[in-house]
Structures are given as structure tokens and as C-alpha cells.
Amino acid sequence: MITGWFWVDLIIKVVLVLVVMIGLALVAIYAELKVMAHMQNRIGPYYAGGRWGWAQPFADALKFIQKEDLVPAGADAVIFKAAPYVVVASTVATFVVIPFSPSLVARNLDLGVYFLLAISSLTTIGVLMAGWASANKYSLMGGLRAGAQLIAYELPLVLTVAAVVVQAGTMSLVGIVEAQAAPIEIGGLSISLPFLLKGQIVGFIIFVVAAVAELSRIPFDMPIAESELTMGYLTEYSSLRFTMFFLGEYAAMISMSAIAATLFLGGYWMPFVPDSALIYVGPFILVTKIAILVFFMLWIRSTWPRLREDQLQDLAWRWLIPVALLNILVVAFFKVVVF
């Protein structure tokens, strides 16, 4: 509660979530341009904005908006037009439950994790809509690939999150962060550690792999695969609708990193930072953790090529899901028997 009036609070929260999401997404776009450029012996954007090319994402967005908004003749116009908004809306909605500090959270749901997983898989529907409604064979193949891929990788993602929920004993994201901040006794020494160092290392690795696949980024970017399917389900999109997809992609990158940071790396909490300071320092701690994870994804992108669709399914069903199931068993065993 900020002002006490429900509608005013709601509007403030919605605006805040939108600003944070778009702002972070723009920073992620700029980071991708610059980081990849330096990894590839290039300078990257340089002129826009006068210094370091900082205005390049804005320039790109403006350029896209100026383009003609095309709807293919054979397309199912209503679904074609709605698809980007479904993708963006589901991505924005994930920011609602992510805590940036003990009190800076748009809505602290008791079933926060459940909400996250449910809402983030809505993206799949948007992508399928785009692929089907475009009336283009490349789009169709891209959409179907995306569908198959997102279903396959939703499972290991959910399973690793389930292991975290078992360890934390709560589904509220604030509760999960507090569970990581709670000190544990090891040989008379009282320390507090994030879940990553409390036996969730396997879970974290699976989560990151599955998250990269969920985001359709290299090495799992088959739904887009510009060398095979030109642009996959994005082939027919232009102008503002393409910008929406584009922004949604980077916002999803931020939100996935935020989820990973909250579940495994302690979220807004950090060791040796007093609890009273967390309310102010918390957002910076979380954003730093997000930045590290995003950098990791950019690094992967400039190192690896993409896998093939069957290899991707192979990885998900034969390796990630069994290991994730085993992970739950082990975590539950330690939770019940040892601690």
C-alpha cells in the first residue's frame, strides 16, 4: 500500500512494472549490442546518442515504428495482430511477483512461484498464434518448433523450481528469499547461504539450460533460426508488432534471469548486508545478479552455434527431465531425513 487508495496504488504499480520492464529490456538490448561486439572484435554502436552509442536501442525502436505495419493477405488478421501483445503481456506479468526488496514487490502472492510458471508459459500460446496466423510456411514451422521446444523445456524448468519450493517450504517468492537469508548451523557456525550453495547446483544448471531454451536463444533458437527459416514465426511481422516481439524477447530474458536470481542466488538478499539496509540496497543487488546472468547468456550466444530440433528434444527428455526428477528426490530426502 502506497497511498491507501486502491486504484491509485494499482496505477502506480502498473506504471512502475512497465517502466522497470521496458527500461531493463532496453539496457539488455544495448548490452547485447555492445558485449557481443567486443567479443567479436568490433566496436558496436558508436554514434547514436553522442557517446558509446547509448541511444542505439531507442534509435532501433524508432526505426521499427516508422515501418509500414504489414498484415499478409492470407493471414488471420485478428490473431496475427493479437499475438505480440499476448507475448509481451505474459512477460510483463512475471514482474508483478518478483521482489526487488523486502517491501518493493508489486504483489507478494502466496503462490508466487505457481503464478510465475503459469503466466510465463502463456508466451508459447502467443508464439503459436503468430506462427499459425501468418499464413507462411516458415512461420508455421517456426511456430511448431517453438511449441514443441517450449513444452519440452517447461518440464525440467518446473521440476527444478519444485525442488526449490520443497527446500524453502513456501511458494511465495519473498518467502523463498527469506528462506535463503535464514542462517543455518554448520558445526556451531551460523551462516546463511543462497540455495545455489545449499545443494541446488544441479537444479541451477538445469534451470539455466531450460531457461535459455524457453527464451529461444542460441544454442536453442530453432524457432527463429534465421539461416533456415528466415526469421521463423517473426518472418511476416514488421513495425510496432515486431518491436513488441523484440522487446518481449529481451524482457523475458530479464524476467527469467530475475527468477533464477530469486530462486537460486538469493534475490535481493546478499550475505553481510544488514537486513535494515536491504530495503534500499536490495534492488541494486538483484539487478546486479540479473546482469551477471544476462551476460552469461550473451556469452553463450557468441560462443555456440545452434542445435538441431531433434538434438534439443533429446537433451530435454533423455537428460534434463530424469536428472531434474532425481534432483527433487535428493532434495526431498535431505529436507525430510537430514534437516
Add this chain to the structure above:
Amino acid sequence: MSYQPPATGYEALMHRSEVAVSVELQTQDMTLNIGPQHPSTHGVLRLVANVDGERITGVEPVIGYMHRGYEKLAEVRTYAQMTALVNRIDWVSGFASEVPFIIAVEKLAGIEPPERAQWIRLILTELFRISSHLVFTSSYPLELGGVTPLFHALRERERVLELIEAMTGGRFHPNFNRVGGIKPAAGGGKTQKQVSMDIPGGWLEDVKAAMERVLGATDDSDTLVTGNELIKARTVGVGRIPADKAIEYGLSGPNLRASGVAYDLRKQEFHLPYDQVEFDVISGQDGDCYDRYWVRLQEIRESVKIVLQAIEKIPAGPLRAKAPRVLKVPKGQVYVRGENPKGEFGYYIISEGGQKPYRLKIRSTSFSNLSILPWVLKGALVPDLVAIMGSLDFVLGDVDR
């Protein structure tokens, strides 16, 4: 807003048949038109592919979008005028396709080019081979989705192109050969005429330095691409061409050698002094995409070896033999082939006497290399299509001529 099928005509018939098929729960193959404008067809190749889901059941290449009629053009041009055209057939290695033509003309006319010119031709051919293979090793990972190797290899290729430019004045289309030798190097003009009658000063030293950097680029490729697990997952065992099939379809160059046939025209026919340099013929084993990549990467290293030896061995002397200003070629015919970076590249010239050829047949490499596509793509997946097509390393200008 849903699709309304027309009531009569062909489309209505098609719609009814589609409904009937879907009622029986059978699926229909989809015809996927890849190209002529597509990111990975290297220009204007069109592939009409029948796909069952992601599996390709048949593919038919449609070529000719870039036909420029060089064979016909040759009939109305003098031999000297043709040198400007032949290096545009395979533009990634322009000089290498110039050399067999000019040697064929010299053989017909009975002109012996001086040795120094031959050695310079050899060095430039190898530089173009390095440049062409660097384009391949950089752009092939790009087709598999890896962006970074492109920039690392293209940076060193730029050094090679700068050397070529310093020598010939052009980066891609040198037009550097003359009947009887080579043209005086770039940087000419009235005041420098005496100086520019030979290769530019310090050029050979620059080449040596550049070769070091090229070797560095191949080492970069080794660490970034060759041992990369995902590259291996995408290429090992994909698009296998057994040796007998490769010979059957007339493959040549690295594509043939990757299948295990150690056949290199540089070891067979010595129009250029390849017999005086030492190098290995690299050949693969399985003939899959990975081998084709690996063979080309190793060939860059062999080319560097050849260039360094040639720099030591290059003799002094004139650059051009005495040839008549208006070249009249006697009656006769000749076939000269050379090892282009992409494979066997040959010219068959029939002369009825006079300044122009009666008929010119160009045996272009990529055309033959591409002919195996329908066979090798059958049963592959759509992502493999890109991997296989890229690994054959063809240039559309070379296919269509």
C-alpha cells in the same frame, strides 16, 4: 475472418481434397520453396523441397537465376577482353579462375610466359585460395548459428585482400593476367612507370607477415569451431558422401578430398610451378560436413606453406613475354584445367583462327558440386539442409556462369 474456400474451380477442388485427406487423418507433404531469396542459399539458388514435417523427402534445385551467358559473350570478345569477365565467374576467388583461361590462350598462341610471372601467378592463386577458404570457415559456423567466428576469420582475410589490392589494384576482380604474363603492378602512372614494372617494394615481406596472421586465424578457428561440441553435433555424420558417389557426381576439390579421395590437380598438372613446392594433399575420411570443413581449414595451412616457399624461390626476370598487341590465335583447340579453391576449373577453347574464340566451354566447379544436392539432401532434416548446402561451398555465379 477465417479462410473462405472458393465454390468452384481448381482451388475448390484442392480444398475438397485437403478436407478429405484431413478426414482420413493422413498428412500431406508440404512444398517448401527455399530461395531464390533466402539467407543461406548464397545468392539466388532456389530449392523446391518436399518436406514431411522437418524431414525432406525430395529436393530439386532450380538454377539459372544468375545466368550471364559468359560462354556466349566469349564468342564476340577478343581473348584480352575476356580476362575481365572470367574472374567474375567465381568471384570469391577471381584470380584462380583467370589463370586457367589465360594459360589456355597462351598454349593456343604458343607464347611462353616468363618464370617470374608464373611464380607470381602461383602466389596470387594461393592468396585467393586462402581468402576463399577463410570466407568458408568464417561463414559456415554462421549458417549453423554461431556468429563470432565470422568476424575473427574475416579480419585476417582483410589483410590478405589488402595484399591482393596492393599488387593488382582490385580486391575481388584483379584482371591481372595478360597474355604472356601479368600486368605491371598497381600504383603505376607516368611518374612511377619504371618502379611499377615489378611487384611493389616490400610486398613479399608483407605477405610473409600476413601469413603469420592467417595461421593465427586458423588457430582461432581451431579453438572456437573445430573442437566445439555443438558444431560437431551438427556436422559429424551429417550429409555423408561416400567416395564412389562423390566421383559419380563429378565432385572435385575439397568436397571430393573430404570423401577420402586424395586428388588434387596441383599435383597432377603443372601449368604453374607447383612441382617445385612441397605441400600435402589433405583428405578426410567420412565425407561428412565436418570433414569438408576440416579439409578446408587444413588447406589454408598448406597454402600458407606454399606461399612461404614460393617467396623464397621466386626468380628475377621480366613479368611479361613478348606478345603481339593484336593477338591472333591460330586454329586449334585446348582444354586447360586448374585447381580452383572450390575444385577443378577448366576452359575448353576452340579457335578457328583470329582474335576471338569460336567456342568457349567453361567447366565450372560449383555447378558439378551442386549436382549432388538432390541425392545428399534426400531424407535429411531441414536444419541439415543448411548445414549440407553450406559445407559444399558453392558460389552461384560459378553455378550459373
